[in-house]
Amino acid sequence: MSTISPQHALIYIMVTMSAVDRAMSDNELQEIGNIVKTLPIFSDFSEEKLIPVARECASILQEDGGLDAVFGLAKDALPHHLRETGYAVAVEVASADMSVKxxxxxxxxxxxxxxxxxxxxxxxxxxxxxxxxxxE
Known part of the structure; x- marks a missing residue:
């Protein structure tokens, strides 16, 4: 049994992608918000939880082995059919700035x-x- 929900896992993935270059841009943060507002997987997720969940992820990422921990939590929380969704939301956040570093x-x-x-x-x-x- 997973320690986080699939919705939390997707948010962890998006926050990790946004933070990987050590600069969470406004475009990336806006994209995360848009994804939470529009994807069906978030239909019963309260948008008010977004910031606390993002902070949880940031806290885990600060620890030694934090990236591996986030990926492990995400993998455990996402059923097989939602793992492509996890990858897709990461790509959307990476693409939000119109260039991928x-x-x-x-x-x-x-x-x-x-x-x-x-x-x-x-x-x-x-x-x-x-x-x-x-x-264009």
């Missing part, structure tokens, strides 16, 4: 491996995000 790419690779998302599925998710964020 090297540390974000590395974290996506680590997340993909931790959640067991195959490369073809990951590529499709990434391509979809790229298409949604095109400006």
């Amino acid at each position: 090297a540390e974000e790419l590395r974290l996506l690779q680590m997340l993909r491996e931790a959640l067991g998302v195959d490369k073809l599925t990951a590529a499709a998710i990434e391509r979809g995000a790229r298409a949604r964020h095109m400006t």
Whole structure:
């Protein structure tokens, strides 16, 4: 049995992605809020819990081995059918600034491996995000 809910796991993933470059941008934070407001998985999640859950994640990330702990909690909390959703929300947050940095790419690779998302599925998710964020 998991110690966090699937919704918490998805928020942990998004916060981790936003924080990987040590700068949580306004665009990334806005994207996290939009995802929580619009994805069906969050339909019974109170938006007022977003900040406390994000702080929980930040606290875990501050500890030694925090990244591994967050990934482990997320994997345990997400049923197999929601692991692609976990990867997809990470990609959306990474894409929010219209560019994906090297540390974000590395974290996506680590997340993909931790959640067991195959490369073809990951590529499709990434391509979809790229298409949604095109400006010209």
